[in-house]
Amino acid sequence: MSRLAKNIIASETGQRFTDVTPMPTLTVKDDVVGAPGGIAYEYRLDVRLGTSVFVNKSSAGSSAFSSPLRAARRKIIEDVFGEFRPLIYQINEAIHNRNWVEANRLTEKLYQQMFEDGL
16 A cells, blocks of 8 residues: 555545535645745645545444545545556566566656656
């Protein structure tokens, strides 16, 4: 389990709803604030991932409670890492076929996509 998955925390909001359809949330926020005297600028970059899960209070502690939470955690993990799944499968196939050159090339491509692209 990734550190991200381990740190996804479910917390009750105290809000009550009837007949709801949960929607996933992905919010990206950045702020630019000028420093006094024109000395420096602070840049703030935030990413917020989330989804809402609605369960009956009487089901707390049961599988009817934990199953939707597990599905919501899975959804967040899929949103973050799911885009890399096809490339991981290609790496696995190259290793299975003992094509070390292709496996290395694909691994470098995965690293590039995860840590370099978009910076």
